[in-house]
Amino acid sequence: MPSRIGTLASDVEVAQSALVKIEPPAHVHLRECDKEFWNAIVRARAMDSWTDIDLAHAANLARTQADIERVQQELGVEGFTLVNDRGTTVQNPKFSILETLTRRAVLLSKSLQVHAHATVGESRDQVPKNKAQAKARAIAEEADKDGLFARPH
Numbered sequence: 295m296p297s298r299i300g301t302l303a304s305d306v307e308v309a310q311s312a313l314v315k316i317e318p319p320a321h322v323h324l325r326e327c328d329k330e331f332w333n334a335i336v337r338a339r340a341m342d343s344w345t346d347i348d349l350a351h352a353a354n355l356a357r358t359q360a361d362i363e364r365v366q367q368e369l370g371v372e373g374f375t376l377v378n379d380r381g382t383t384v385q386n387p388k389f390s391i392l393e394t395l396t397r398r399a400v401l402l403s404k405s406l407q408v409h410a411h412a413t414v415g416e417s418r419d420q421v422p423k424n425k426a427q428a429k430a431r432a433i434a435e436e437a438d439k440d441g442l443f444a445r446p447h
Contacts, residue, residue, distance in 0.1 A: 327363075327364070328359075329356070335355055339406075348406060354402060362392065368388055
């Protein structure tokens with residue numbers, strides 16, 4: 295059973311789990327193009343909160359997000375409309391595919407609790423964080439005008 299949040303034991307558990315790399319279940323296949331999305335998805339929740347079925351859904355979300363990127367790039371080249379054989383301008387069928395993939399990604403994100411509300415909290419609570427971040431960025435940019443400011447990597 296996990297320790298209560300805020301205790302030394304829970305801090306140790308969090309630190310140890312931060313080093314664990316979560317892999318998809320053996321029966322789930324990820325393409326190379328899915329892996330960046332996979333890593334981002336599984337880092338969005340506490341490591342010990344993932345079940346096998348969650349990981350299978352996370353793999354589906356990773357594949358979906360990779361497909362969204364691919365279709366979006368294709369649409370960027372082809373455009374949202376095409377001219378068919380009769381010379382009529384029609385919507386590119388890939389636009390409908392993109393819409394379907396996007397809806398799937400939103401539903402999977404909600405199901406897995408990896409959407410913004412679940413990972414960063416209420417939007418009203420985010421406002422002070424955003425203001426603090428903007429202030430820190432302005433200070434850092436002012437201090438870095440000479441290009442000598444050390445930056446984390």
